[in-house]
Every structure is written in C-alpha cells, then in structure tokens.
Amino acid sequence: MMKTFAVNGAGLGLRRELLPSLEPDNVPEVINFFEVSPENWIDIGGRLGKIFRAYTERHVFVAHGLSLSLGGPAPLDIAFLRRMKAFLDEHNFALYTEHLSFCSDDRHHYDLYPIPFTEEAVRHVAERIRIAQDILERPIALENASYYVKPPFAEMDELTFINAVLTEADCDFHLDVNNIYVNSFNHNYDAATFLHGLCGDRIVYGHVAGHDWDKSGMIIDTHGQAACDPVWLLLELAYQTFGVFPTLLERDSNIPPLADLLVEVGHIADLQRRFGNRSGIAPCTSERIPPVPAQVEGASA
Ligand SMILES: [Fe+2]
Secondary structure, eight states, rough: OOOOOOOOOEEEEEGGGGGGGOOOOOOTTTEEEEEEOOTTTTTTOHHHHHHHHHHHHHHHHHHEESSSTTTOOOOOOOHHHHHHHHHHTTTTTTTEESSSSSSSSSEEEEEOOOOOOOOHHHHHHHHHHHHHHHHTTTEEEEOOOOSSSTTTTOOSSSHHHHHHHHHHHHEEEEEEHHHHHHHHHHHHHOHHHHHTSOOGGGEEEEEEEOHHHHHHSSSEEHHHHHHHHHHHHHHHHHHHHHHHOOOOEEEEOOOOHHHHHHHHHHHHHHHHTTTOOOOOOSSSSTTEEEEEEHHHHGGGG
C-alpha cells in the first residue's frame, strides 16, 4: 500500500533573499511546496507579512522549527508553543518539524547542540515531544541533526539514540541525508550503513543540502553550497530503501540565483520519478538491506 504524506514532491526553502525572484501567483512548477523556519516569520507584519500571507494562501507550506530545544534541560517554553500553534493554524501549515538537538539551557544559544546519547535523554526528549505535540495539536517530525563534538557520557551510538527517541515518543521522522553525510565524515562512520539502520517506516519528510569545509578538515553543515554527489547518492539510497518521501532543498547562505536552485529542486523531482514505484517502507530493522552502491560507501572516507 502506498504511504500518504502531508506534503508531496520537491520543495524549496522560502528565504527573503529569493522574494525578488518569485511571485506568489507565478511560482515555478517544479516547486511543489515551500518551507520556512516559523521563528523567522512569526512576528513579521507590514508589507513583508502581507507578502508572506500571499504565499501561504496559495501554496503548501512546511514549518521547520529552530528554537523548541526539545533536548534541552530548560523547561519547555509553553507560551511560545501556544504562539507557534496559533501561527501554524493561521497559515495552514501542512507539517511541522524540529531538530533532535537543543539550543537552550540557562540561556538561548544560536547553535543547535547534540543531546547526550543516554537512556535518560531518550525518556526526557520523548516526554517533551509528547507535551509539545499536545499543545501544538499536531504531530512533530523530528530531524536527525548534525553535530561537531561527540556528546560526553554516551551510553549508545547516534543511530541507536535516534531510533530509541522515535520509538519512545512514537513520533514521525524527518530524514536529512546531508546531516548523515556531515556526521559520517566528521565522526568516521559509514553513511550508507547508518542510513540503512534508521526507522524508515517513520519517515514523513526529507532534506537535502550542501555544506562547507573548515580549515581543520571538518565538514560544516552551512547549507551554503550545492549538494555534492555523495549526498545525492544518499538521497537515492534513501528512496531505494524506504520509498519516495517529500524532500526539500535547504539553502540558507551564499544563496545563488533562483535558476540554480531550481536545477537542484528538479534533481529531487527526477529522483522521485525514478524511484516513485517503490512503495515498500523498510521497517526498523537491518534485515532488508539492499546492496550498497560503491560510490556511497566512500561517503565516510
Ligand atoms: Fe535539515
């Protein structure tokens, strides 16, 4: 049976830098939906607020949250969650996703930090996801995050932790294949093996993106370049393994002309057509692993 999704096809992040190149009544056909970070728009009124409304009234939108800090030690910001619910309702967002990370403790940080991979953290995050979902009155899809320093006191590896949180919270999964690539390189594991171990039956949404290298030789998840070939191969492998799911091109810095972004969104659509007859969603087990393409094996090199 084909799985149904809240959104379909290929999407693009609606950045303010792109507004001069777009018209809400004349969006290129290859863009099936848009995504925004609600924190960037929730308090925007005036002319920009009217433009945003013109888009949300005409197009399908996904909200990708930045600041819920689901893994953080500070209490959930209930007032913010209520404001978020009103914003999501007002603009009829089809889906809401957040990061499996945290960005606040005693103060707000502007980066997303990894959660310690412990049993206690699994229960902590799962409980906060349930509370947030109750207040928002909609499911939250949780995204695998990139991280640069291994969390201390780990009792399990990253893959086990992600699957444990998804299972404990019984929530949806937002798969970011670039984050797998970035982490696999920086922390020296095999990206394809990692991908195959994920709870594919929970995937409702995906991200593909580019990254940069820093002087120390690490990959930084900047969303500031076109996606590289190994990341596209990971997306192919995800479609091949789990079936096609709605996927967005993330581009948040060093933003090129719209035409360049549309080529990448078109590449997502091409892959979705190519693997579109695959409806089988691999369950949370490694028993149905297909052969790994040789090119992707090198992703963690
Ligand atoms: Fe992402």
